[in-house]
Amino acid sequence: MKSIISILESARRNNSGATLKNWETVKYPAGFQYSKTENGETNVTADIREAAAMVEALKGTCGIWFDKGLFYIETSFWTSSRDFAVNVGKMYHQKSVYDWENDTYINL
Numbered sequence: 001m002k003s004i005i006s007i008l009e010s011a012r013r014n015n016s017g018a019t020l021k022n023w024e025t026v027k028y029p030a031g032f033q034y035s036k037t038e039n040g041e042t043n044v045t046a047d048i049r050e051a052a053a054m055v056e057a058l059k060g061t062c063g064i065w066f067d068k069g070l071f072y073i074e075t076s077f078w079t080s081s082r083d084f085a086v087n088v089g090k091m092y093h094q095k096s097v098y099d100w101e102n103d104t105y106i107n108l
Helices: 004-014 048-057 082-091
Strands: 017-021 024-026 032-034 043-045 062-067 070-074 077-079 096-099 104-107
Touching: 004 017, 004 048, 004 062, 004 070, 032 082, 043 048, 048 062, 048 070, 082 096, 082 104
Parallel strands: none
Antiparallel strands: 017 024, 017 062, 032 077, 032 096, 043 070, 062 070, 096 104
């Protein structure tokens, strides 16, 4: 198991993210990752140790991404339905949902 700090360092270095389930990085061959967290409820920090504490608080099951100097940590969910992920993402004012098959973000 990679340490949470290693995963966060990789996200920062590559300006990317990761999905964790029970402390393990997961990748799906297809489907979409979305969050039902309001923007104001998303855990955001520039500090890597604070980000690790946020992952701890979510018990190692969450989405992590790094953008413009900040870590974003929140509960995320998988679905096979693009429409469902996009609709929920819009309803909760998310910036994007993740398309696993195409390894890209769908901007909302």
